[in-house]
Amino acid sequence: MISIIFSFKEGIKGFKRAKLSSFVSIFAIFISLSALGIFTLLTLKFQEILNEIEKKVELEAVIDERLVENEIKTLSSKIINIKGVENIEFISKEKAAKRFQESFGEDISELYGDNPLPISFIIKVKKEFLNKESRDGIVSKIENINGITETIFKRELFLIIERYRNIFLIADLVGGILIALASIFIISNTIKITIYAKSKTIKIMKLIGATDSFIKRPFLFEGLAQGIIGGIFSSIFIYVLIKSLAFFLEISFAIDAKLYLVIILSGAILGFLGYLWSVKKFLT
Numbered sequence: 504m505i506s507i508i509f510s511f512k513e514g515i516k517g518f519k520r521a522k523l524s525s526f527v528s529i530f531a532i533f534i535s536l537s538a539l540g541i542f543t544l545l546t547l548k549f550q551e552i553l554n555e556i557e558k559k560v561e562l563e564a565v566i567d568e569r570l571v572e573n574e575i576k577t578l579s580s581k582i583i584n585i586k587g588v589e590n591i592e593f594i595s596k597e598k599a600a601k602r603f604q605e606s607f608g609e610d611i612s613e614l615y616g617d618n619p620l621p622i623s624f625i626i627k628v629k630k631e632f633l634n635k636e637s638r639d640g641i642v643s644k645i646e647n648i649n650g651i652t653e654t655i656f657k658r659e660l661f662l663i664i665e666r667y668r669n670i671f672l673i674a675d676l677v678g679g680i681l682i683a684l685a686s687i688f689i690i691s692n693t694i695k696i697t698i699y700a701k702s703k704t705i706k707i708m709k710l711i712g713a714t715d716s717f718i719k720r721p722f723l724f725e726g727l728a729q730g731i732i733g734g735i736f737s738s739i740f741i742y743v744l745i746k747s748l749a750f751f752l753e754i755s756f757a758i759d760a761k762l763y764l765v766i767i768l769s770g771a772i773l774g775f776l777g778y779l780w781s782v783k784k785f786l787t
Contacts, residue, residue, distance in 0.1 A: 525697070525725070525729060527693055527696070527697070528690075528693050528694055528697055528726075528729045528733075528774070528777075529729050529732050529733045529736070530733075531689050531690050531693040531694075531733075532690055532729060532730055532733030532734070532737075532770050532773055532774060533733040533736045533737050533740070534689070535685075535686030535687075535689055535690055535773070536686070536733060536734055536737035536766050536769060536770055536773075537737045537740050537741065538682055538685075538686065539679075539682055539683065539686060539769075540737060540738075540740075540741045540762075540766055541741070541744070542678060542679060542682055543762070544741070544744075544745070544756055544758070546675050546679075547756065547757070547758070548754075548756060549671060550671075551757065553664060553667070553668055553671070556664055557633055557664050561625055561626075561655075561656075562625070562626040562627075562628060562638070562641070562642065562645075562654065562655075562656045563594075563623050563624070563625055563626070563654065563655040563656070564582065564623055564624045564626060564645050564651050564653075564654050564655075565621045565622075565623045565651065565652050565653040565654070565655065566578065566621065566622045566623055566624065566650060566651065566652070567650050567651070567652050568621065568622060570650050574650060575593070575622075575650075577650075578624070578648065578650045578651065579591060579593065579624065581648055582624060582626060582645060582648065585641055585644050585645065586632075586641075587628055587629050587631075587632035587637055587638075587640075587641050588626055588627070588628060588629070588641065589627045589628060589629045590626075590627050591624045591625065591626045591627070592624065592625045592627075593622075593623075593624060594622065594623045594624065594625055595622055596618050596620055596621075596622055597618075599618070599620035599621070599622070599623070600612065600618050600620060603620060621652075623655075626641075626645070628641060634665075635665060638656075642654050642656055686773070687773075690773055690774075690777045691777055691780065691781065693777075694726065694777040694778055694781045695781050695784075697781075698722070698778075698781045698782055705718055705782075718782070719779070719782045719783070722778045722782045723775055723778055723779055723782075725778065726774035726775050726776075726777055726778030726779070727771055727774055727775045727778075728774070729774045730770040730771040730772065730773050730774020730775060730777075731767060731770055731771045731774070732770075733770045733773075733774065734766050734767035734768070734769060734770025734771060735767055735770075737766050737770065738763040738766045738767055741762075741763070741766070742763065745758060
């Protein structure tokens, strides 16, 4: 316990003594975590945009106009009981005309002399059933219900969204790996410079019989402190960036506060492991 306290104090002293090398390490961690944080923000935003577009891909079931109110209610019950259907909305002819006017700015009755739009259901599918196979299965079941004359589903738009989502996921994975590897490389090399700057101290400690674990501990505490500080600065930078984008460009990000904690913990881990690996390599 005494040796751990001593190592902690030495780590803090080393942090204060080598201010320049400590600053360089903190800055490297800050840059790396900020790059990863920004990449994560872009990933979440793009995913959010795709989800919003996907929600607007409506599944509409056209109802036979000869059906009476009770029969329409029965149809509604059958559709809502289909696995994957979240809710349905009945669209009367009047509501269909209103939707048409909102979309095209024209009164359908004035254009055609009457309202030719059909009565229908707008069906919302659960999020987990938005993939092509599940959605096609739901469409097929609805089409087989008596009283449904037609289903209208913008399948081509949905397929385009799915295609872009898959391309994005691949690009996102590759980009994330490249940024992570670049971050590890930058931090590792920066810490190596810091370790070599203290090589005389390490050699003296070895000459007086200090064990490798005793030598490593102060550096590990130092790396932990640098990582936490770098993570805090990165969290502040990303927070200010999000607020600035919202204020100046009106671009909002739905960010969980836990992201900032993850950034700080990631900084602590990077600092700790970076020093552990570099000191171990130097000692061997």
